[in-house]
Amino acid sequence: MNTTATNSASQTAIRVQGITKSFKDLHVLRGVDFEVKAGSIFALLGSNGAGKTTLVRILSTLLKADAGTATVYGFDVATNAGDVRESISLTGQFAAVDEVLSGRENLVLIAKLRHLKNPGAIADELLARFSLTEAGSRKAATYSGGMRRRLDIAMSLIGNPPIIFLDEPTTGLDPQARIEVWQTIKKLAKDGTTVLLTTQYLDEAEQLADRIAILHKGTIIQNGTLSELKQLLPAAKVEYIEKQPSLEDVFLALVGDTGEIDSADGRTERAVSAGKESR
Structure with missing residues (x-):
């Protein structure tokens, strides 16, 4: 180079x-x-x-x-x-x-096409890096949109x-x-x-x-x-307002970090907590 x-x-x-x-x-x-x-x-x-x-x-x-x-x-x-x-x-x-292949097989394929050594080790490292290890053996067709996009980006980083x-x-x-x-x-x-x-x-x-x-x-x-x-716009006018939870606050309180809906008690507790913190 x-x-x-x-x-x-x-x-x-x-x-x-x-x-x-x-x-x-x-x-x-x-x-x-x-x-x-x-x-x-x-x-x-x-x-x-x-x-x-x-x-x-x-x-x-x-x-x-x-x-x-x-x-x-x-x-x-x-x-x-x-x-x-x-x-x-x-x-x-x-x-x-490639939705026919598993996540790991997709990564191994790209590593081989780039003529890199130890394509299996490269695939395993990227699966871990992008939190896809548990899904690595599953076909990419079963992945959610976010998982598929993370796999796509992982494939882009090979090399x-x-x-x-x-x-x-x-x-x-x-x-x-x-x-x-x-x-x-x-x-x-x-x-x-x-x-x-x-x-x-x-x-x-x-x-x-x-x-x-x-x-x-x-x-x-x-x-x-x-x-x-x-700064291209006029300075904001300072007024007192009561801040309400944003849609993002509500969404994350409901689904949590895993993307799954929590139980009713947990859902209520998190939503109430989000409301208190934002006031």
């Missing part, structure tokens, strides 16, 4: 400058610029059709830009596509697992890529599964992986991202931390 490229990526993992892309008369990207710091979570926030997936496809070398430059881990996506692919992993909007692209990672998931995936993404960054996350969910960007770039009609209209973006 090119040492110069690796050193340049020690601070900036992804750099995008003036990227444009059109499909005939449809101008999808109109000059996109941003940088992603190594080891951080960067959220690309935008509505459907804003160009998020197109940009991810360019950064992962699946699509060529019409103009502009982009480097990933110090490698130019246009001229060093092979090096870029060795440095990244891409998880699409829908889990790409320890320093950068991972997560394109709409919680699309179609129920609230409990979304929280599970959020916890997984936070742990990835904590362990040093750079995460570029695309999402259309405001709460997802707010919960996860170190920096948020808002992509609108093919351009980045704002880019900053959550606190910096909030």
Whole structure:
């Protein structure tokens, strides 16, 4: 691997400058610029059709830009596509697992395709890391949405890529599964992986991202931390209000950490406790 490229990526993992892309008369990207710091979570926030997936496809070398430059881990996506692919992993909007195979077999298969030693040991380590050990021998078809997505992300991490692209990672998931995936993404960054996350969910960007770039009609209209973006609006008017439990508070009080409904007594006790703490 090119040492110069690796050193340049020690601070900036992804750099995008003036990227444009059109499909005939449809101008999808109109000059996109941003940088992603190594080891951080960067959220690309935008509505459907804003160009998020197109940009991810360019950064992962699946699509060529019409103009502009982009480097990933110090490698130019246009001229060093092979090096870029060795440095990244891409998880699409829908889990790409083989439902006929067990969770463990899915992981072993990817490890073998990457020509890694001890694929069984790699699979077992990832099952433990993503809390899937007990389900490892079951077919992936029996997994819940959250488990399937965690398995998908685990498969993406085989080979320890320093950068991972997560394109709409919680699309179609129920609230409990979304929280599970959020916890997984936070742990990835904590362990040093750079995460570029695309999402259309405001709460997802707010919960996860170190920096948020808002992509609108093919351009980045704002880019900053959550606190910096909030400063774009007038200061909040301070008034006394009685805080009621949020829907998330109620949901977690009812289902607990396991995602299963507690007994009636436990349900009532937790709901009452959540209400007391929030007052």
